[in-house]
Amino acid sequence: MSLHRLTDITMGVPNIAETVEFYTQFGLLPQPSNDPNEHWFGTVDGGPRQLKIVHAPVRRLLSLGIGAEDPDDLGRIGASLQRLGVESRIDGEQLTTNEPITGVKVTVSVAPQVPAKPVAERHLPNFRAPALLRTDPARPRKLGHIMIASVESATTQKFFTEGLGFKLSDEIKDAATFMRCSTDHHNIVVGHGPVNYMHHTSWELSDVDEIGRGVKAALEGHPERHTWGMGRFWVGANYFYYLRDPAGNMTEYYSDMDEITDDQVWKPGVFEPGSLWSPAMPPSLIRPDDLAELMADSH
Numbered sequence: 044m045s046l047h048r049l050t051d052i053t054m055g056v057p058n059i060a061e062t063v064e065f066y067t068q069f070g071l072l073p074q075p076s077n078d079p080n081e082h083w084f085g086t087v088d089g090g091p092r093q094l095k096i097v098h099a100p101v102r103r104l105l106s107l108g109i110g111a112e113d114p115d116d117l118g119r120i121g122a123s124l125q126r127l128g129v130e131s132r133i134d135g136e137q138l139t140t141n142e143p144i145t146g147v148k149v150t151v152s153v154a155p156q157v158p159a160k161p162v163a164e165r166h167l168p169n170f171r172a173p174a175l176l177r178t179d180p181a182r183p184r185k186l187g188h189i190m191i192a193s194v195e196s197a198t199t200q201k202f203f204t205e206g207l208g209f210k211l212s213d214e215i216k217d218a219a220t221f222m223r224c225s226t227d228h229h230n231i232v233v234g235h236g237p238v239n240y241m242h243h244t245s246w247e248l249s250d251v252d253e254i255g256r257g258v259k260a261a262l263e264g265h266p267e268r269h270t271w272g273m274g275r276f277w278v279g280a281n282y283f284y285y286l287r288d289p290a291g292n293m294t295e296y297y298s299d300m301d302e303i304t305d306d307q308v309w310k311p312g313v314f315e316p317g318s319l320w321s322p323a324m325p326p327s328l329i330r331p332d333d334l335a336e337l338m339a340d341s342h
């Protein structure tokens with residue numbers, strides 16, 4: 044596959060200081076920045092530039108970066124976008140375009156691969172579980188996926204599949220499309236919304252214990268951050284826990300997602316909403332609490 048991962052996202056938020064504090068406690072790695080208006084966060088395996096937070100009057104996803112293997116991929120993507128009537132520009136080892144419905148800036152650049160996932164620790168007989176011995180804070184390995192809502196979700200989906208070359212993994216009937224640009228089950232989820240907005244970002248942890256440890260640290264003194272979890276999805280099979288940042292964006296810890304290494308073997312399906320197991324899904328998962336504000340901003 045010529046694309047291989049999400050490299051970075053830029054989020055605009057009205058309340059930078061609180062949001063920066065949230066993602067620091069969430070376990071992302073704050074990075075030095077020369078510009079006081081830009082706050083960068085890295086992850087253990089995804090590198091130092093995975094999340095950029097800047098100011099915006101209302102929360103929004105401003106840009107999305109995707110990693111490609113080879114400069115030749117950029118020309119192919121540019122031609123595919125052109126067939127969809129979407130303009131793009133290639134500058135050296137980077138292609139820049141805009142998703143036509145949400146306006147999100149998308150860059151595809153030649154980028155290093157994320158290192159292979161470490162082999163899971165085994166719980167051996169006669170020894171205590173390795174998870175009991177962990178003392179470091181839980182740290183996300185990488186930015187795994189984002190979900191965006193689009194007022195014309197079919198067009199947005201086509202931009203990712205026919206334009207950029209993402210592959211369809213699964214669908215939730217009449218609600219969302221799960222697509223991949225790597226061996227992860229999904230890197231982009233496009234849902235249908237009454238307004239364009241970012242639904243959630245999602246960060247991979249090495250296992251379910253790390254999710255529990257991350258959640259415990261993030262909720263300490265901030266029970267209002269809890270949104271939905273613990274659970275396991277049917278689509279993608281990942282364990283999940285959703286928190287909400289102070290700007291209103293949901294963010295997910297996940298682990299143990301389905302991997303697709305052979306496109307010929309995987310058969311995409313259409314499923315009903317919901318999870319394999321979890322507490323009941325809160326209404327804000329479908330209709331964010333700040334929807335009225337997001338809609339007012341879009342006019």
Ligand SMILES: [Fe+2]
Pocket residue numbers: 188190243244245295
């Ligand atoms: Fe997710």
